[in-house]
Amino acid sequence: MPYSPGHRDATKATIVRAARRLFNRSGFDGVSVDQIMAEADLTRGGFYRHFGSKSDLYAEALQCFFTDPGWDSNWEGVEIDRAAADIGPQIVRAYLSHQHFEDVDNSCPMVALPSDVARSGESAKRAYETVFKAMVDTLQHGSRPDGHSGRTAALSIAALCVGGMVVARASDDQAFADELRNACTAVALRLGGWKEGRNSRRPAPRKQRRAKPRMPRRG
Amino acid sequence: MPYSPGHRDATKATIVRAARRLFNRSGFDGVSVDQIMAEADLTRGGFYRHFGSKSDLYAEALQCFFTDPGWDSNWEGVEIDRAAADIGPQIVRAYLSHQHFEDVDNSCPMVALPSDVARSGESAKRAYETVFKAMVDTLQHGSRPDGHSGRTAALSIAALCVGGMVVARASDDQAFADELRNACTAVALRLGGWKEGRNSRRPAPRKQRRAKPRMPRRG
DNA sequence: CGAAAAGGATGATCAACATCATCTTTTGCC
DNA sequence: GGCAAAAGATGATGTTGATCATCCTTTTCG
Numbered sequence: 001m002p003y004s005p006g007h008r009d010a011t012k013a014t015i016v017r018a019a020r021r022l023f024n025r026s027g028f029d030g031v032s033v034d035q036i037m038a039e040a041d042l043t044r045g046g047f048y049r050h051f052g053s054k055s056d057l058y059a060e061a062l063q064c065f066f067t068d069p070g071w072d073s074n075w076e077g078v079e080i081d082r083a084a085a086d087i088g089p090q091i092v093r094a095y096l097s098h099q100h101f102e103d104v105d106n107s108c109p110m111v112a113l114p115s116d117v118a119r120s121g122e123s124a125k126r127a128y129e130t131v132f133k134a135m136v137d138t139l140q141h142g143s144r145p146d147g148h149s150g151r152t153a154a155l156s157i158a159a160l161c162v163g164g165m166v167v168a169r170a171s172d173d174q175a176f177a178d179e180l181r182n183a184c185t186a187v188a189l190r191l192g193g194w195k196e197g198r199n200s201r202r203p204a205p206r207k208q209r210r211a212k213p214r215m216p217r218r219g
Numbered sequence: 220m221p222y223s224p225g226h227r228d229a230t231k232a233t234i235v236r237a238a239r240r241l242f243n244r245s246g247f248d249g250v251s252v253d254q255i256m257a258e259a260d261l262t263r264g265g266f267y268r269h270f271g272s273k274s275d276l277y278a279e280a281l282q283c284f285f286t287d288p289g290w291d292s293n294w295e296g297v298e299i300d301r302a303a304a305d306i307g308p309q310i311v312r313a314y315l316s317h318q319h320f321e322d323v324d325n326s327c328p329m330v331a332l333p334s335d336v337a338r339s340g341e342s343a344k345r346a347y348e349t350v351f352k353a354m355v356d357t358l359q360h361g362s363r364p365d366g367h368s369g370r371t372a373a374l375s376i377a378a379l380c381v382g383g384m385v386v387a388r389a390s391d392d393q394a395f396a397d398e399l400r401n402a403c404t405a406v407a408l409r410l411g412g413w414k415e416g417r418n419s420r421r422p423a424p425r426k427q428r429r430a431k432p433r434m435p436r437r438g
Numbered sequence: 439c440g441a442a443a444a445g446g447a448t449g450a451t452c453a454a455c456a457t458c459a460t461c462t463t464t465t466g467c468c
Numbered sequence: 469g470g471c472a473a474a475a476g477a478t479g480a481t482g483t484t485g486a487t488c489a490t491c492c493t494t495t496t497c498g
Contacts, residue, residue: 003444003495011445027338029248032485045447047487054486110386115334118388119246125391132386133395155402156383160375163382167329167351169337172344176352183374187410222465222474230475251455264477266457273456 012050013070015040020061021105024112028058028120059123064108066134073106075099088139088157089194095161096185101168101177110135111165132158139192153191160188231269232289234259239280240324243331247277247339274340281336281346283327285353292325294318307358307376308413314380315404320387320396329354330384351377358411372410379407 018039022031033054034044051057065071065080074080078094081087094100095108104112110131117128140154164184168177189195237259241250252273253263270276284290284299293299297313300306313319314327323331329350336347359373383403387396408414 007495008445025338027246027248027334029246030338033487034485042445043447044486046445049445110389111334112337113334114385114389115246115330115332118331118385119244119249122391125389128386129390129392129395132390152402152405155399156379156406159383159386159399159403160379161382162386163380164375164378166333166337166385167347167378167381170329170333170344171348171351172341173348176348180374180378183371184378186371187375191406226465227475252457253455261475262477263457264461265475268475 008050011040011042011046015042015047015050016057016060019057020063020109023058023061023116024104024107024109027113028054028116055121055124058120059127062109062113062117062124062127062131064110064131064135066138067131075103075106086194087141088192089189091135091139092157092161092185092188092192092194096164096181096188098178098181101165101181104169110162111169114162114166132162135161153193157188157191160184160191164188227269230259230261230265234261234266234269235276235279238276239282239328242277242280242335243323243326243328246332247273247335274343277339278342278346281328281332281343281350283329283350283354285357286350294322294325305413306360307411308408310354310358311376311380311404311407311411311413315383315400315407317397317400320384320400323388329381330388333381333385351381354380372412376407376410379403379410383407 015036019031019036022036022039025031033047036057037044037047051060063071065074075094075097076099078097078099080090080094084090100107100111108131109117110128114128117124135158136151136154139157140150161184164180168180171177171180186195234255238250238255241255241258244250252266255276256263256266270279282290284293294313294316295318297316297318299309299313303309319326319330327350328336329347333347336343355370355373355377358376359369380403383399387399390396390399405414
């Protein structure tokens with residue numbers, strides 16, 4: 001048994017992380033296997049020992065915070081405490097944050113790759129759907145338990161988070177993108193019951209939670 | 220002056236329409252100039268007489284119902300009357316309709332190509348933004364004039380329409396995609412003031428949804 | 439130490455593709 | 469009819485990419 005047993009998995013995880021970065025940046029077609037392996041400090045040689053095809057890797061690279069327990073690349077300055085009671089508004093604010101908007105490499109793939117996935121095969125779509133459902137579930141349980149509308153609200157809050165971010169990224173005018181993110185944040189918080197009604201006209205939801213000392217971000 | 224004066228423009232429009240269909244289906248990188256010209260019943264030869272590059276064509280192909288007066292490929296069975304007083308709810312329903320969901324070729328490019336555009340150059344982003352802003356304006360003016368919240372509501376309704384559709388298209392489970400579209404439609408209509416709110420005292424509208432069984436996990 | 443087995447590197451193959459230079463066809467005008 | 473210009477067709481070019489077969493390296497164990 002040459003090579004320690006964990007080595008293989010570690011290498012694979014490294015490739016997946018590198019792939020996520022590159023896919024987020026350039027999409028499925030915009031990235032070559034060579035580039036991915038180079039980003040992982042390897043060469044193209046070993047790729048097909050880990051993955052059956054580029055598409056197989058793609059499906060694995062679509063995980064995000066909501067499904068990947070090892071997700072460590074939180075958007076800078078935006079901390080999320082999974083166990084907190086106010087996980088709902090935390091997610092909304094973090095997801096629609098300026099940091100997430102800017103940090104394409106470590107973006108949630110749901111924002112960076114939706115139309116790529118729509119054109120992809122079953123496995124990629126399944127992976128995407130799984131992440132989105134996990135987001136919805138987290139939002140629903142973090143929402144106040146007001147019964148049957150919780151599911152509808154959670155679905156639309158998630159769609160608002162993803163949609164607002166997707167459109168913001170596809171826009172050229174930064175000021176407009178900001179306005180859009182803020183509008184979506186406000187409405188999403190209201191839908192979740194985490195904010196005063198429509199007549200409270202605060203400038204922007206600047207309220208940032210104190211960061212609990214979590215594991216330090218990687219360098 | 221060989222060829223009638225309108226011929227050139229007509230040919231160009233044909234190419235753009237063909238390109239929109241193919242881009243919607245396969246994305247920018249997934250389509251070759253040859254394919255586009257073939258779809259337009261031409262050969263690759265004349266392409267560069269009409270467009271400086273493939274990217275130039277891309278920006279022109281991003282138009283949609285909201286900005287293109289000649290937009291004729293409405294989603295089957297979904298009619299929109301631009302002049303009607305209830306243009307707002309009409310747009311929401313049409314945009315999140317099953318027909319639009321299915322008809323990828325004639326889809327609004329905002330749904331089919333957002334992440335492609337996010338990775339593209341300035342001109343594509345500008346075109347995308349223009350279409351989105353046109354949608355927002357149409358929604359805002361079609362919304363009931365309840366003052367200051369109109370803009371925020373219009374922005375988030377548009378984001379909800381685009382986002383819901385984008386995620387639905389990226390999902391593998393049809394039943395889930397349907398549930399999501401319905402949820403987004405309901406919430407968007409409420410946000411626009413075009414539907415009874417959740418606290419409406421009258422008996423709930425008979426819009427009853429049946430719980431579809433979840434799909435098997437591994438699928 | 440030396441072998442075995444898995445990991446990793448290299449070169450080759452086969453297929454696309456954007457773009458352009460160069461022909462050929464079409465058509466309005468005289 | 470005939471012609472010149474615009475539109476369209478064709479072939480070439482240089483590059484890139486996914487995938488795989490094969491060769492070299494590293495690591496663990498006897």
